[in-house]
Amino acid sequence: MKRGFIFPTLLTAVMLAVLIGLGTWQLQRRIWKADLIAQLEAAQRLPLLTPADYFRAMTGEISVQYRRAELPCTPGKVLPYDLKGGSSAKDVSGYLVLVSCGPAGKSPDIVAVAGWTRRPDAAQVPIDVDTTFTGLIIERPYGDAPGRPQFMLIPDTAVPPLTPSRLPSPADLPDNHLSYAGQWFGLAIVLAVIYGIWLRRRLRWETVAAAPSAS
Missing domain, CATH: 2.40.50 (OB fold (Dihydrolipoamide Acetyltransferase, E2P))
Structure with a gap:
């Protein structure tokens, strides 16, 4: 690969990896948020708190949220x-x-x-x-x-x-991770398209520049 292609290609690869990673992270966060909401909904059906529960919560052993x-x-x-x-x-x-x-x-x-x-x-x-x-x-x-x-x-x-x-209700917790993931993946697609267009034009220019001129 010629020197003029190396930096743009590496930069695009890094940015694509970051964008895809952020999108994947948001999908993982969505799973975590769904589990959290389910736990908080279940918490409301548990027995009333005891002094021992408060103590365990204060030491970080359990959560008593909701x-x-x-x-x-x-x-x-x-x-x-x-x-x-x-x-x-x-x-x-x-x-x-x-x-x-x-x-x-x-x-x-x-x-x-x-x-x-x-x-x-x-x-x-x-x-x-x-x-x-x-x-x-x-x-x-x-x-x-x-x-x-x-x-x-x-x-x-x-x-x-x-x-x-x-x-308060567990349903109040925002669950917009899917839309955020879509935004990151969308940006990755846009970046890939822009890079593809640039690469195609650059290769075409390189081909024209390398062709022998007519005598």
Whole structure:
């Protein structure tokens, strides 16, 4: 192969390998996402969480995402722990009012959503949370932020005057990996076509250039 063909051919080969690899990775991610959704759907049918389950989750031994749990909360009137953006059961945007059911002043391992509100100042309004929350567990609602709760319980009900918040569903997880894979494979096809057109023209030019001129 002549020197003028080597670099474009190697560059095209590398780019094709990358594009095909990305497309294949997205197909693998789609299989992983389907398995994850199935696991989360099955988690909701498991027995209620026990203290041992929480401990195993905190040590990273198991995941309790979307498991059902109960959380007794009897501190009387308290200020909310925090507000987080979220939706009501009727899918209206607003704020989730989080409360801590542990000792006052102690950083909680778990918080509960007392309910949903449209009021951005709800964190300054005391509420009476003398109840037992029952609902779904969300792991790491604050990511890896230090000193933040590792679990958040989203109950089926709400503390008046708040209204119920929207329960999460495994179906909410985006599953667009097939379209992404199609995009990467499509780019690979386009690149191969462009290279084929370039190669054909280059070979034609080389042939014309090498032909003896008429006397």
